[in-house]
Amino acid sequence: QSAPIKWRLQTYAGPALGVEVIDQCIKDFNQIADGQMEIELFYADQLVPTGELFRAMQKGTIDAVQSDDDSMASPTEVTVFGGYFPLGLRYSLDVPALFNHWGLDEIWKEEYAKVGVRHISAGSWDPCNFATHKPITSLADLNGLRIFTFPTAGRFLSRFGVIPVTLPWEDAEVALQTGELDGIAWSGITEDYTSGWANVTEHFLTNNISGAWIGHFFANMDRWNEVPPHLQRLMEVCFNSSHYHRQHWYWNGEANLRVNETKLKSTTIPDDEWAKVEEEAHKFWDEIAAESPLKAKIVDIFKNYNDTMVKAGKPYRYS
Amino acid sequence: MSYDMIAIMMFSTMMLMMMTGQRVFGAIGFVAVTASVFLWGVGGSDLGFAAAMKLMKWYPLLTLPMFIFMGYVLSESRLADDLYRMFHVWMGPVPGGLAIGTILLMVVISAMNGLSVAGMAIGATIALPELLRRNYDKLMVTGVIQAGSSLGILVPPSVVLVLYAMIARQPVGQLWLAGVFPGLMMAALFIGYIWLRCKITPSLGPVLSPEELAQVSRAEKLRLLRAGLLPVIIFVSMMVPFVMGYTSLVESSVVGALASVFAAVIKGRFTRQVFETATRETLAISCMFMWIILAALAFGAVFDGLGAVKAIEGFFVDRLGLSAWEILILMQLSYLIMGTFLDDTAMLVIVAPLYVPLVKALGFDLIWYGVLYTITCQIAYMTPPFGYNLFLMRAMAPPEISIIDIYRSIIPFVFVMILALIIVTAFPQIALWLPEHVYAR
Amino acid sequence: MPNWIKAYVRFVDALNYRVGRFSMYLLFVLMGILLWSSISNILRQNAIWTLEMAQFTMVAYYMLGGPYSLQLDSNVRMDLLYHRWSDRTKAWFDAFSVFALLFYLGVLLYGAVESTIYSLEYAERSPTAWRPYIAPIKIIMCVGIFLMLLQAIAFFFKDVAKLRGEEL
Numbered sequence: 028q029s030a031p032i033k034w035r036l037q038t039y040a041g042p043a044l045g046v047e048v049i050d051q052c053i054k055d056f057n058q059i060a061d062g063q064m065e066i067e068l069f070y071a072d073q074l075v076p077t078g079e080l081f082r083a084m085q086k087g088t089i090d091a092v093q094s095d096d097d098s099m100a101s102p103t104e105v106t107v108f109g110g111y112f113p114l115g116l117r118y119s120l121d122v123p124a125l126f127n128h129w130g131l132d133e134i135w136k137e138e139y140a141k142v143g144v145r146h147i148s149a150g151s152w153d154p155c156n157f158a159t160h161k162p163i164t165s166l167a168d169l170n171g172l173r174i175f176t177f178p179t180a181g182r183f184l185s186r187f188g189v190i191p192v193t194l195p196w197e198d199a200e201v202a203l204q205t206g207e208l209d210g211i212a213w214s215g216i217t218e219d220y221t222s223g224w225a226n227v228t229e230h231f232l233t234n235n236i237s238g239a240w241i242g243h244f245f246a247n248m249d250r251w252n253e254v255p256p257h258l259q260r261l262m263e264v265c266f267n268s269s270h271y272h273r274q275h276w277y278w279n280g281e282a283n284l285r286v287n288e289t290k291l292k293s294t295t296i297p298d299d300e301w302a303k304v305e306e307e308a309h310k311f312w313d314e315i316a317a318e319s320p321l322k323a324k325i326v327d328i329f330k331n332y333n334d335t336m337v338k339a340g341k342p343y344r345y346s
Numbered sequence: 347m348s349y350d351m352i353a354i355m356m357f358s359t360m361m362l363m364m365m366t367g368q369r370v371f372g373a374i375g376f377v378a379v380t381a382s383v384f385l386w387g388v389g390g391s392d393l394g395f396a397a398a399m400k401l402m403k404w405y406p407l408l409t410l411p412m413f414i415f416m417g418y419v420l421s422e423s424r425l426a427d428d429l430y431r432m433f434h435v436w437m438g439p440v441p442g443g444l445a446i447g448t449i450l451l452m453v454v455i456s457a458m459n460g461l462s463v464a465g466m467a468i469g470a471t472i473a474l475p476e477l478l479r480r481n482y483d484k485l486m487v488t489g490v491i492q493a494g495s496s497l498g499i500l501v502p503p504s505v506v507l508v509l510y511a512m513i514a515r516q517p518v519g520q521l522w523l524a525g526v527f528p529g530l531m532m533a534a535l536f537i538g539y540i541w542l543r544c545k546i547t548p549s550l551g552p553v554l555s556p557e558e559l560a561q562v563s564r565a566e567k568l569r570l571l572r573a574g575l576l577p578v579i580i581f582v583s584m585m586v587p588f589v590m591g592y593t594s595l596v597e598s599s600v601v602g603a604l605a606s607v608f609a610a611v612i613k614g615r616f617t618r619q620v621f622e623t624a625t626r627e628t629l630a631i632s633c634m635f636m637w638i639i640l641a642a643l644a645f646g647a648v649f650d651g652l653g654a655v656k657a658i659e660g661f662f663v664d665r666l667g668l669s670a671w672e673i674l675i676l677m678q679l680s681y682l683i684m685g686t687f688l689d690d691t692a693m694l695v696i697v698a699p700l701y702v703p704l705v706k707a708l709g710f711d712l713i714w715y716g717v718l719y720t721i722t723c724q725i726a727y728m729t730p731p732f733g734y735n736l737f738l739m740r741a742m743a744p745p746e747i748s749i750i751d752i753y754r755s756i757i758p759f760v761f762v763m764i765l766a767l768i769i770v771t772a773f774p775q776i777a778l779w780l781p782e783h784v785y786a787r
Numbered sequence: 788m789p790n791w792i793k794a795y796v797r798f799v800d801a802l803n804y805r806v807g808r809f810s811m812y813l814l815f816v817l818m819g820i821l822l823w824s825s826i827s828n829i830l831r832q833n834a835i836w837t838l839e840m841a842q843f844t845m846v847a848y849y850m851l852g853g854p855y856s857l858q859l860d861s862n863v864r865m866d867l868l869y870h871r872w873s874d875r876t877k878a879w880f881d882a883f884s885v886f887a888l889l890f891y892l893g894v895l896l897y898g899a900v901e902s903t904i905y906s907l908e909y910a911e912r913s914p915t916a917w918r919p920y921i922a923p924i925k926i927i928m929c930v931g932i933f934l935m936l937l938q939a940i941a942f943f944f945k946d947v948a949k950l951r952g953e954e955l
């Protein structure tokens with residue numbers, strides 16, 4: 028038997044989050060691969076800084092990556108959709124539906140192949156809500172808030188008077204404590220509790236800007252091609268199991284923590300007022316679509332998908 | 347070759363490289379990139395530069411040049427002269443009083459800069475000649491200045507705690523506040539030690555003669571007290587807006603730097619020469635630190651790549667089967683030993699990422715551990731064969747103080763520091779009370 | 788030593804001195820940016836560019852200032868043995884161990900150039916609200932590391948000269 032294949036995979040997640048989102052699937056893979064292949068796991072910033080993840084994978088410093096397109100600064104056209112594309116998704120099951128049945132998977136694979144990277148699979152990660160110091164009960168409450176968020180959302184939220192603040196992720200907690208930030212729009216309530224932000228904010232807005240963050244596994248194309256087909260398949264299966272774990276981890280957490288935990292008090296903006304945000308989102312989509320034909324194609328898919336969901340009625344859409 | 351073997355080889359090669367006298371960052375960087383290219387081929391060649399990109403994002407390090415500049419303005423403009431005279435006059439009648447006054451001076455200086463360099467410079471230029479002239483024991487005073495200046499990294503503001511905060515992902519404000527009481531306690535222990543030694547052997551630290559004391563009028567003594575006001579103003583202008591959340595950490599460091607310049611200008615001591623020296627030396631020391639951290643980050647990344655965290659955890663927990671406290675103590679001991687040989691900045695960047703996850707997993711408070719870590723750093727900084735203080739002392743001390751004197755002088759103080767370490771380990775509330783009190787919601 | 792070596796050493800020393808003196812004053816630029824950040828914070832006019840601009844300035848500060856700090860000999864060495872040696876012995880050791888430094892700087896430069904080319908090729912931007920292009924700061928880093936390399940080579944020549952009884 029030849030020497031085992033060794034891979035280095037770096038994730039965007041730190042060790043605390045890693046327990047939920049990556050550890051198990053790597054253990055499973057290594058166990059089943061039974062010495063034929065071994066993946067070594069590295070957490071955020073361990074080998075290379077997250078901003079350099081993509082290049083490090085393209086170059087072969089690391090073999091594989093778990094990340095969304097946005098965090099690893101992927102140089103592809105699909106990057107803008109990688110974080111939470113504003114109100115593109117309502118529920119976490121929307122992501123696998125779009126990727127497996129509406130053609131996003133092919134688009135992602137094609138775009139990444141152009142830059143020497145294999146797109147292995149996409150999964151549905153956490154939703155995006157606000158966690159803030161002051162309660163938000165109407166759109167007007169957003170005006171003037173200094174919110175830590177990711178770039179695409181920052182561009183969008185500034186339409187409602189939000190002042191997007193960019194800080195290193197790990198400094199957000201301190202900035203919330205010192206009052207430098209009024210809140211964050213970065214994750215759902217599950218991660219607010221997991222990462223400790225629930226300790227430094229008081230209120231949680233149940234309206235989400237997006238139902239799920241789209242996250243992926245990628246590999247260096249040459250490394251991927253060197254792996255025998257049965258191990259490629261095993262990798263796909265194990266990575267999908269990690270996406271699946273998130274489905275129920277978040278689904279359970281989002282409801283359970285709102286109801287049974289007390290650190291964050293929930294508030295909601297009335298539906299008719301939140302409809303304005305959705306309306307603005309569609310204008311934002313059109314702006315993005317105007318940037319290139321490929322982006323237009325993806326925005327079209329989002330539109331058609333959402334139309335179908337609305338027409339399908341309950342439980343797919345309630346409004 | 348097994349990964350553990352490679353890790354051990356990396357460490358020993360680094361030590362060997364250091365022995366050649368090559369610059370510390372060169373020695374560490376060389377081992378880091380060689381190992382990474384050896385392990386990961388062409389892809390590994392990027393690791394050195396990836397560290398530079400990582401370092402760029404460590405924005406709290408923007409405070410580094412500010413705190414260094416602040417220290418140089420204080421020492422170069424001789425703002426500390428009046429302070430020294432104040433402690434000198436007030437402490438003169440006590441056995442070993444001038445040495446005790448020097449420790450107090452060091453505490454005040456520590457509250458006005460983030461490293462030990464300024465305390466060292468002020469101690470060696472102002473206090474040392476004066477103490478020797480008054481027949482203080484040279485071993486004692488050499489030790490006093492080195493030990494006293496080491497408080498610079500424990501008493502806020504502290505660059506070491508900023509570095510630790512980034513590695514352990516803990517709020518700097520809380521860490522700084524946690525350093526306050528342990529710092530004061532350590533100073534008190536130093537003072538206790540000096541007082542006791544001089545009480546037993548008065549010749550070590552002669553009391554000021556009554557004639558000399560009589561020369562200073564009561565009015566003069568009170569006037570001198572005002573010198574103590576300046577540092578308080580600088581410290582408050584920097585710390586209060588930060589702890590209250592009005593300014594961010596890096597902004598506070600700028601406020602501190604500007605406050606020290608302002609103070610020097612008011613006193614009419616901000617000359618062209620002061621400006622030139624402070625600016626130039628700030629660049630020199632900042633560059634030294636940044637290049638060492640840059641190299642150490644690459645070294646740490648390779649170490650991490652070798653799974654050193656798991657190896658260490660496995661070693662302590664599974665192989666030795668130790669309890670949490672035993673592991674903690676063993677870690678501190680290993681750190682102390684490594685620290686005697688190595689540069690403490692590099693140690694912090696290389697070793698802290700290995701230890702901190704384990705400390706957290708064992709359920710210890712990371713703010714408290716930050717204080718333990720800093721005290722260990724202080725000891726590492728003090729102990730030969732390697733330490734900045736030894737390096738600086740050699741450059742600044744008068745010729746009658748030999749290297750052997752410098753080495754010997756630190757011994758009792760290191761024991762006092764170890765005692766402080768034990769006390770803070772046993773009573774975490776010494777560190778934790780203040781941050782918990784201030785940040786309580 | 789040959790004339791071209793003397794000329795090289797003189798040129799590199801002078802160049803790095805000038806670049807270093809320039810970057811020395813970046814400290815005040817850094818202060819200015821951070822001060823502006825404080826003021827805009829107080830006015831609640833969040834300036835989105837200050838933090839990153841300060842980071843870029845800091846990088847330029849220590850990268851471009853690096854060679855000058857080498858000239859000032861402020862980079863600590865572990866001198867347990869070193870300080871006891873004669874100047875000649877020091878020169879001998881330095882003349883060899885400097886290759887370790889050169890190797891490190893060489894690999895660093897290789898990574899820097901590769902990374903810069905990537906940034907230019909894909910017009911890489913920082914993933915923040917400000918979204919500045921990354922290439923300019925990477926180019927500055929390349930220059931800084933390259934100047935460090937030149938300075939280290941100059942040190943090597945100086946050591947060789949010293950061993951031959953000359954002073955460059």
Ligand code: NA
Nearest residue numbers: 456498501503
């Ligand atoms: Na200090």
Ligand code: NA
Nearest residue numbers: 686726729732
């Ligand atoms: Na030491």
